[in-house]
Amino acid sequence: MTMKWLAVSHYFCPVNENTHLPPLDAAVKSTCREPFRRVDRFIQLALLGSARCVQDRILSPDCGIYIGSGLGPIGNNIETQQQLIRDGEIPKPFNFINTLGASACFYVAKNLSLNGQNYFISRRRGSLQAVLSAATVDLSLRTIRQALVGVVEEVVFPVSEHRLRQGLRDDVALAEGSHWFLLQADESGSRSMVTKRFVEYGALEVFLKSVWCVGDRLCCASMMGKTEADNIQSCYSVESMSDQFSAFHDSLEAAWLASCMMSHEKGKIFLIDGDSERGWSLFYFGS
Amino acid sequence: MAVDREQLKLELKKLIVTECQKDLRPELIPDDAILFGSGSIYALDSLDALQIALAVKQHYGKRIDGGNQTRMALSCVDSLADFILLDKTD
């Protein structure tokens, strides 16, 4: 499946016990095409990332929206759960409605005047791959001409609780992120984006060898089978996400990919994921 | 206990601004300004009505539901104050 990427945006903000979450109100207000009420932080992150990716571009009316997230609108879910379990109150309507991941899709669609298809999909430690797979399939089937694919992760204070919630050690630094990619069903010209699926690892290896060039960048997803990741590492100069990002969120693959695409001028960018049961996915982005 | 109607109205204005996340100063809402619908400069909608209804229930113990009589309470700050004070002044 070959298509084209048109634009990318990357927001990554490490936070720790001693910092405050930077307020997003002013940035959202100045970036969005209309002012919004009733939006929580997760929605603000989505609005900000998507608007920065699209900028003033006129989108295809059928452009699909795909938001991926490991934890989703966790801050609002926490507030809602406190209202009803701790305080014994009926949750406030705005809080209740925004417990849904899809509420972020709604506001992104509204801000960009889009009425096409609209999905919120989650996969722990692999939300980018889930939304990219879904979007590229729809682009290949030509059910849509463009796809706006975003991955959003929110941090909620206190940071120590947020670590416990995710089963992380207490020395792990955390980050918020909003990483967006605008894709188009178009095989011509530069900025190609290719998704390949392989049943067998051997086939992926052969393919990778045939397209890899010196200067290309490559990363193995965090949930990729270990033996095969080690094998790739022995043959190619593999980049480590944890080396590049001193802080963690559930979708670091998206942070890595977006930052590479923002800064990389020549060569291809490869992301590999999979294991013997899931099969193998390879995403690569040309310059 | 006597309830200060003016104080209550200011509280309600603050409640409306906070609950509906409106970017305006509460004291600038006139007591008789229409709050809901396209004819209102505040343009609150049915979801705002539910949000306010729940807050009123939690703060003042008064239930605003879909019935016409109670729904009328949400017309403006004056009517909302009347509705809340209805039994208290009896």
Added chain:
Amino acid sequence: MPGAYIRGMSLNCALGEDVGSCVSAMKQRLVQTVTLTLNDFNEPLRMPYYRMNDSSELFDPRRYECLIPSVARAAVIQAGLSRDEIRKLPLFIGSSSFSIGLSELSYAKALAQHPQNAIPMPLCGYQDIAVILQQGLGCKGEIYTYNTACTASANALLGALNMIDIGVYRHALVIGVEMINRTSLSGFLGLQILAKTIQPFDLWRQGIVLGEGIGAVVLSADSNSVTRMRVIGGANNCDTWSITTANTDGHSTAIAMRLALKRAGIQPHHTCGIKAHGTATRAGDMAEARGLHHVFENLPPITVLKPYLGHTLGACCLNELVLYAGTLLSGFIPATPGFETPDPVLDLHPLTVEISAPNGHYLLNHFGFAGNNTVLVVEKTA
């Protein structure tokens, strides 16, 4: 031929524990709700509810591990997949609440024991259902969890359908899960759209009655000897008119229906029946009825299934798809209990008695919060 086969399917809802018992309970109109009383709120909440008929206490956390894999297993067994196919089976899950019920219980317990250390949202829900399913079935394929309100499991099905269509997978397990939880019960109460009974498209309709249920489908590129249903196509769109309901002029629901029919390659007048969404809210039914009138010059027979199993939110699409398919394969299109007095504004008349179900195409509507509209087209084959 586009589309994919429903090679196995199963259902657990208020009607019964498998498709056969659900269809037979439906025929006898054995519709039953329980009255819930939740005393842990400052003011006790009371409401009718459609619960699954297992013998466990309604909020028992063990129900997740007990009930969810068993429904999935029944669908997988009917599909006759090999051990290797099961191991690699991808999961497409649709739900509104995922495992929020477990998270609530865990938080409440911590608050009671050590209030100072209690952490809200102690479990991050999306993946828990997938893990329960993978452990219960022994499958280790890719996971896609959809959280798009009341269209979630329809979108999960569409996702699986497209991936099968293009050859990414040969088989996929699609599952809708909605288990009782305090967030949904109290949240909908705050929205003031809970009713005592469900009366879809009726003049006196007042809203929804919630329910729980688990529906599973094995979608496959290949048919087997028992397969007589195919999912042909579908469409999804986003209506930004309001976050709680599609535009009541029916404009966006009509677009979704037209697009689904177009992708399935059929004309509106070739539709043999419609499974309407029919939430029985004032606005929701208006948006759907007007949309139907925009698309269909002569409306095919219409059924709403929520009066049988309640509104099972994100799982409603899969639950209702399996139930509808079960009735069609049993030879009939079901009636809609609860509909008595037509609403002249809607001018829509769901079936009040069951009729026979011919082979052919059927349309299934789903509309949810966040402007999400999803329409599916299935075919009953000879």
